[in-house]
Amino acid sequence: MELSLLLIKALIILAVFGVTLLIATYSTYAERKVAAFIQDRVGPNRAGPFGLAQPLADAVKLFFKEEFVPANANKFLFIAGPSLAMLTACMSSAVIPFGGTLIIGGEAIHLQAIEVNIGILYVFGIVALGVYGIMIGGWASNNKFSLLGAIRAASQNISYELAMGMSIIALLLVTGTLSMRDIAAQQGQELFGISGLNWNIFYQPLGFLIFIVCAFAETNRVPFDLPECETELIGGYHTEYSSMGMGLYLFAEYVNIFVASAVMATLYFGGYNFPFMNQLGLPHNVVTILGTLVLFGKIFFFIFFFMWVRWTLPRFRYDQLMNLGWKILIPLSIANVIITGGAILLKQELF
Amino acid sequence: MTGNLFYFLTFLTLFAAIGVVASKNPVYSVLFMILTFFALTGHYIMLNAQFLAAVNFIVYMGAIMVLFLFVIMFLNMREDTEQHKPMLSKIAAAIAGGILFVVMIAALKDVNTQLATTAVFDSQIGMVENLGKVLFRDYLLPFELASVLFLAAMAGAVMLGKREPGEQNRF
Structure with a gap:
């Protein structure tokens, strides 16, 4: 009994890890296809049918290139930087509930790698840790442009973490729990008689807007990709990297996009819940599997949204980025917390 | 384990x-x-x-x-650009640190390690709900005072960081 439980947990953890890496791999392919579509090109179509083997070809190319360490660079930290970036990126998908419960032989199995009481704070902490990979790599390169890119990344991440934290606080006022599993389960309740539509986006539209802007900044995506701005900083923090060191940094970005999309889908867009989920009259396990598929649909939409924005909007200037973070988003998110608190009090008094 | x-x-x-x-x-x-x-x-x-x-x-x-x-x-x-500290400050730092160490040992010597027994200990005491209840019910005043302290520190940082009238950009 104990052993089979451990085995199931191990399988779920492996599956979550594998899915994270697989989706990140194919995000690189999707990014190039979406870019090609938006710019009216064809995109990668040589490796395999429809170019589907392109990510593998890229990985092989990166592995076979020379791993170059610049003179006077700090060798240990130079290698530790990209490793740390990849490690922190892969850690945060552990607490995301990818589905409800599967009932097999009277035993309820949660489709979630680990359940912690403070799930959302765990994600937030890992995101905060992500900046070390960039900072250490940028500093260890012994290059002024890398260092400037790293410092930009650090200040950008810290600035936007504040607004992100405040938008999460407003969400926590609504949900009353820190556990990702409970937050996802709450959104399966009825709204206007439709089950599975009690999504937090209807209570926190402004909070979601702030959160998604901060998610773009935290993942260093356009329009906030200033740490790797070519025109000013050559390549930013990964100027000196070649081969798989470079590959890990780029790959970590896609893992982060996947995790950010999954967190947004879980916190604001109902997670694995979908409208009319309890009114269809389907068996419990079928609803769970459908819910998981729906969650991945939402995640893919957000990943597409990240790419859509990348090929639509130009990049911010650095002072504009800081002004947006400190002078617009943080006051807005504080106002959001106050309004949410007031609304909750009003609801308690009046209803 | x-x-x-x-x-x-x-x-x-x-x-x-x-x-x-x-x-x-x-x-x-x-x-x-x-x-x-x-x-x-x-x-x-x-x-x-x-x-x-x-x-x-x-x-x-x-x-x-x-x-x-x-x-x-x-x-x-x-390492090479770091300036060497004078011997006096090294000795002073060693003495100060040593005294702190002695004080901590003295304070920890009399700690009652048998205070918590498994029978009466509440393992859920560190959970966020219980912590919130303790902070906002039993220790509300110290908690609020700490936040006032933070506000003062923040205002001080803004004051120090603010550019004075007529000051040029230094960077």
Whole structure:
């Protein structure tokens, strides 16, 4: 009994890890296809049918290139930087509930790698840790442009973490729990008689807007990709990297996009819940599997949204980025917390 | 299992803490300090204080140490450019640190280690709900005073960082 439980947990953890890496791999392919579509090109179509083997070809190319360490660079930290970036990126998908419960032989199995009481704070902490990979790599390169890119990344991440934290606080006022599993389960309740539509986006539209802007900044995506701005900083923090060191940094970005999309889908867009989920009259396990598929649909939409924005909007200037973070988003998110608190009090008094 | 984990974490904490003081390169010192906080987070989790662990993680490792690293990288201090401290200040620091050590040993000597028994100990005491109840019911005034202190510190930082009238951009 104990052993089979451990085995199931191990399988779920492996599956979550594998899915994270697989989706990140194919995000690189999707990014190039979406870019090609938006710019009216064809995109990668040589490796395999429809170019589907392109990510593998890229990985092989990166592995076979020379791993170059610049003179006077700090060798240990130079290698530790990209490793740390990849490690922190892969850690945060552990607490995301990818589905409800599967009932097999009277035993309820949660489709979630680990359940912690403070799930959302765990994600937030890992995101905060992500900046070390960039900072250490940028500093260890012994290059002024890398260092400037790293410092930009650090200040950008810290600035936007504040607004992100405040938008999460407003969400926590609504949900009353820190556990990702409970937050996802709450959104399966009825709204206007439709089950599975009690999504937090209807209570926190402004909070979601702030959160998604901060998610773009935290993942260093356009329009906030200033740490790797070519025109000013050559390549930013990964100027000196070649081969798989470079590959890990780029790959970590896609893992982060996947995790950010999954967190947004879980916190604001109902997670694995979908409208009319309890009114269809389907068996419990079928609803769970459908819910998981729906969650991945939402995640893919957000990943597409990240790419859509990348090929639509130009990049911010650095002072504009800081002004947006400190002078617009943080006051807005504080106002959001106050309004949410007031609304909750009003609801308690009046209803 | 848990006992071994405790000894491993303690070893890691002490090793990293000694590394902070002993490393010549200030960037290594900061990285060792991050490792120290990481090991302390592990200790909090072993005490079932999940909220404290997360807050320690986010605030110390995620924000404060990034700023430390930020400043040290900006100054780009190296072993060869570091100026040597006079002997007097080294001796004074050693004496001050030694006295603090003695005081801590004296304080810890009389601690009653048999206070918590498994029968009456509430293992859920470190959970966020219980912590919130304690903070907002029993210790509301100190909690609010601490937030006033933070506000004062923030206002002070803004005052210091503000550009004075007529001052040119220095960078």
